[in-house]
Amino acid sequence: MKFDFLNLKFIIGAFLLGFVLFLALFGNLITPFTANKQSLMDSLLPPLSGGHILGTDHLGRDILARMISGARVSLAIAASVVVISGVVGVIVGALSGYLRGTWDLVTQKIVESFWAFPPILLAIAILAFFGQSLTNVILALTIQRWIPYSRMSRAQAMVLRSLAYVESSRVMGGGLAWVMRRHILPNLMASAIIVGTFSMATAILAEASLSFLGLGVPPQIATWGGMLAEGRSYITRAWWLAVMPGVGIFITVLSLNLLGDWLRDQYDPKKTLNLI
Amino acid sequence: MLHLITTRLLGAIPVLLLVTMAIFGLLRLAPGDAAELLLPDDATEEQIAETREAWGLDRPIWAQYGQFIGNLARFDLGESYRYRAPVFELIGERLPATLELSFYALVMAIVIAVPLGMIAALNKGKIIDAIVSVISISGVSAPSFWVGILLVLFFSGYLNLFPSSGRLPYGVSVPSVTGFVTFDALIAGSFDTFLQALKYLALPALTLTLAMIGIISRITRAAVIDAGQEEHVFTAVAKGMKRGTIVRRHLMPNAAIPIVTIIGLELGALISGSIIVEVVFSWPGIGTLLFQAISVRDMPLTTGAVASYTILFIALNLLIDIFYVLIDPRLRGHKA
Amino acid sequence: MTLSSDTRPADGTIAGQNAAPVLSARNLSLYIREGRNRIRIVSDVSFEIAAGEFFALVGESGSGKTMIARSIMRLLPASMLEIEGDLEFCGKSLTSLPENRMRALRGGAISMIFQEPMTSLDPLMPVGRQIEETLELHSDLNRRQRAERIETLLTDVRFAEPAKVAAMFPHELSGGMRQRAMIAMALANNPQLLIADEPTTALDVTIQREVMEIIQRLRRKYGLSVLFISHDLSLVHQYAERVGVLYGGVLMEAGPERDVIGRSAHPYTQALLNCAPGRRVAGERRRGIGGTVPSPRDWAPGCRFRDRCERADAACANSEIPVKDLSPEWRAKCLRPTE
Numbered sequence: 012m013k014f015d016f017l018n019l020k021f022i023i024g025a026f027l028l029g030f031v032l033f034l035a036l037f038g039n040l041i042t043p044f045t046a047n048k049q050s051l052m053d054s055l056l057p058p059l060s061g062g063h064i065l066g067t068d069h070l071g072r073d074i075l076a077r078m079i080s081g082a083r084v085s086l087a088i089a090a091s092v093v094v095i096s097g098v099v100g101v102i103v104g105a106l107s108g109y110l111r112g113t114w115d116l117v118t119q120k121i122v123e124s125f126w127a128f129p130p131i132l133l134a135i136a137i138l139a140f141f142g143q144s145l146t147n148v149i150l151a152l153t154i155q156r157w158i159p160y161s162r163m164s165r166a167q168a169m170v171l172r173s174l175a176y177v178e179s180s181r182v183m184g185g186g187l188a189w190v191m192r193r194h195i196l197p198n199l200m201a202s203a204i205i206v207g208t209f210s211m212a213t214a215i216l217a218e219a220s221l222s223f224l225g226l227g228v229p230p231q232i233a234t235w236g237g238m239l240a241e242g243r244s245y246i247t248r249a250w251w252l253a254v255m256p257g258v259g260i261f262i263t264v265l266s267l268n269l270l271g272d273w274l275r276d277q278y279d280p281k282k283t284l285n286l287i
Numbered sequence: 288m289l290h291l292i293t294t295r296l297l298g299a300i301p302v303l304l305l306v307t308m309a310i311f312g313l314l315r316l317a318p319g320d321a322a323e324l325l326l327p328d329d330a331t332e333e334q335i336a337e338t339r340e341a342w343g344l345d346r347p348i349w350a351q352y353g354q355f356i357g358n359l360a361r362f363d364l365g366e367s368y369r370y371r372a373p374v375f376e377l378i379g380e381r382l383p384a385t386l387e388l389s390f391y392a393l394v395m396a397i398v399i400a401v402p403l404g405m406i407a408a409l410n411k412g413k414i415i416d417a418i419v420s421v422i423s424i425s426g427v428s429a430p431s432f433w434v435g436i437l438l439v440l441f442f443s444g445y446l447n448l449f450p451s452s453g454r455l456p457y458g459v460s461v462p463s464v465t466g467f468v469t470f471d472a473l474i475a476g477s478f479d480t481f482l483q484a485l486k487y488l489a490l491p492a493l494t495l496t497l498a499m500i501g502i503i504s505r506i507t508r509a510a511v512i513d514a515g516q517e518e519h520v521f522t523a524v525a526k527g528m529k530r531g532t533i534v535r536r537h538l539m540p541n542a543a544i545p546i547v548t549i550i551g552l553e554l555g556a557l558i559s560g561s562i563i564v565e566v567v568f569s570w571p572g573i574g575t576l577l578f579q580a581i582s583v584r585d586m587p588l589t590t591g592a593v594a595s596y597t598i599l600f601i602a603l604n605l606l607i608d609i610f611y612v613l614i615d616p617r618l619r620g621h622k623a
Numbered sequence: 624m625t626l627s628s629d630t631r632p633a634d635g636t637i638a639g640q641n642a643a644p645v646l647s648a649r650n651l652s653l654y655i656r657e658g659r660n661r662i663r664i665v666s667d668v669s670f671e672i673a674a675g676e677f678f679a680l681v682g683e684s685g686s687g688k689t690m691i692a693r694s695i696m697r698l699l700p701a702s703m704l705e706i707e708g709d710l711e712f713c714g715k716s717l718t719s720l721p722e723n724r725m726r727a728l729r730g731g732a733i734s735m736i737f738q739e740p741m742t743s744l745d746p747l748m749p750v751g752r753q754i755e756e757t758l759e760l761h762s763d764l765n766r767r768q769r770a771e772r773i774e775t776l777l778t779d780v781r782f783a784e785p786a787k788v789a790a791m792f793p794h795e796l797s798g799g800m801r802q803r804a805m806i807a808m809a810l811a812n813n814p815q816l817l818i819a820d821e822p823t824t825a826l827d828v829t830i831q832r833e834v835m836e837i838i839q840r841l842r843r844k845y846g847l848s849v850l851f852i853s854h855d856l857s858l859v860h861q862y863a864e865r866v867g868v869l870y871g872g873v874l875m876e877a878g879p880e881r882d883v884i885g886r887s888a889h890p891y892t893q894a895l896l897n898c899a900p901g902r903r904v905a906g907e908r909r910r911g912i913g914g915t916v917p918s919p920r921d922w923a924p925g926c927r928f929r930d931r932c933e934r935a936d937a938a939c940a941n942s943e944i945p946v947k948d949l950s951p952e953w954r955a956k957c958l959r960p961t962e
Contacts, residue, residue, distance in 0.1 A: 124306070137313065
């Protein structure tokens, strides 16, 4: 597999994601302020005034510092959600496709029922009933997000199990764990990474939506969604309060979508369409 | 066709049972209950206990669920704790608002996004394709609540053109026939009210539209490119047919099938988007109703609203299946 | 609109050799564009098809035969396929024809049937309607006349109940029936040239024969020229009057069927015949051709077949291979053809 790194999608996507990652990891070196430090004297300062690069909010907190906190929370939650749902989804799906039979029937029923909920409803319900916490946000977002992985893995595992070398491995006495580890799971990696990249983008959007609704991450932690919800009331007086966190969400999600697109193009067999 | 509809509707029953059961289970597992949350802070222990008894909260969860199902069979979803009104009525009042908003947004999105995706596909690799790609990838990346806020900032803040919340000005109403305020206003012959209703619709509908344009134009582009690689398109070229005619007669009908399939798969995301947009613009639909119900553990109302979203979801999927049968002769069975 | 039909023999018999060619390709080269580069996939091919003649172009997959067929009607956009050299249809150059005039020829005087009858028809449109579309494009028949014409055409391709078939969708027909419907569509406007790109490859052997017989019968009936693209030598032997053998985009041998297939001179044709089923001498083992067809990207000067050729030597690698006339009508591009 040769990757085409000179692609515009890759360059822009990698640059934007790199920028957000840099902010999340080393942002503290840029601003002397902390996310929750209030200073009512300095409230609603516009960007580039009083040493606040992105301005301050209604309680005089530094927007940049809060943005950095938001980046950390978003990336950490989305990454956990993607890893957990990816592992669960790929294993469940691969077993379904490989074993077929009862296991497949049962998981397909579960998949169907989960799918009958519009995704955000279930997340809203879980968070509303169980309260706001980082763990609950991750749980609420994971609960449906494993399904795309399991569908993809099931379909591919069904094809793989009938391939000669997998079949021979099984006939030669390869146990379930062996065949899965040797032949099935490695072949699902590429697709899982593509699904995961897009899934991370939607996870960030979903986390921001929940925090915006006041149901996600607890309000004492600065998040992009929460900042937007607070800034909304000041929209006509201080536009930067609501605009900045939106930009943060937008470029992060955009970078992941670009990278996902790029990855998918790399694996797309249609690129080598034979014309002769 | 009739067979399809009946099997689908019967298939929806277990799903509905499961969904409502899940909501009941979640409510049971969750700490705190409605009686504590809804009664004033100075309510005595006795008052709380009385309320619990009145609402049946003191009974075991399976008994509560059994009663709920029994009532459901009689089209009775119980009474909302908060509004003290039958859930069925509350949902009936709010559902048209949700449908009206979604209807306008979906129609606008299709009218804009399908041609965009087509143009991109037919000019694959050219500048225009790149422009459409930028539009659609931005569309799927921008959070709808942020787009909504930006639209409010611009159109109601600076231009003062459109209102930022609600469905009609305070005190204005139209006799309800269809439940769609815009249609009802025209039926009532009040063109002014119609225009006002459109103004109130403008921002929420536009926000929802923008969220859908990204997805739909991407799907359309991919579907048209795929359809263009089919052999029968070659046949049409070999017949001497013009490019435009081929696109209209052979390419688009064939591309419509995957486009609708994927819109069907994205329905969940679209419904999620509409809930958030309703909350942002205080649109009086079931999205806001559900949101309020959840925050006070109004169990009958929550279950009712979730169930109506699920029914909506199933109904839309059924519509998509009917569309397939109409467009694709392969699903209509053999005549021979 | 169709071109005037007076170039066709009035009696419907196969034309003599002296009639003006319906199609002639002279020094035809084809290039596929890939970004800024272009890859030559067909080099310097020349052949002629006389009125009413059955001409077969034979070769393995990747030899460029399908691209030649598609280039005649310019089915691929110029941004993808570049044509050099000359293609003439009834004395008129096809390569310089403006697109709208070309469109008038497609499905009119020149028509084409494809390899995959399963996918060559639009699955969402009744068969009769698809035939009617070509009539609408090239004739001024009214609705009733078109319906009659469709019935005649479907009867011509041996459908017992043409009206019923016309109302059917492609998925309701079998592979052979679909290919017959494709033929009916191709013949709708009385073409002078029918390009058949492996029309029977996807079909069962018995249905193959049926389809070939229909083509043959209609060719006789309407004095049609046929360009038959195939890798099936037994069909070519049975139906073709003249044959061209392609290898790696180069015409290796061309001439009357009795010469090219009957006593082939080019080592490639001989090798191809050797591995054709049913054509080996009793007792002799069938041999495949060693090696594979070189990809257009790896083409080097000299004879393209030399790596797989038993007769090749140093001279085959470095010189431009001449075309040798073995008889007035029979030629081979080889340094040492057998005679």
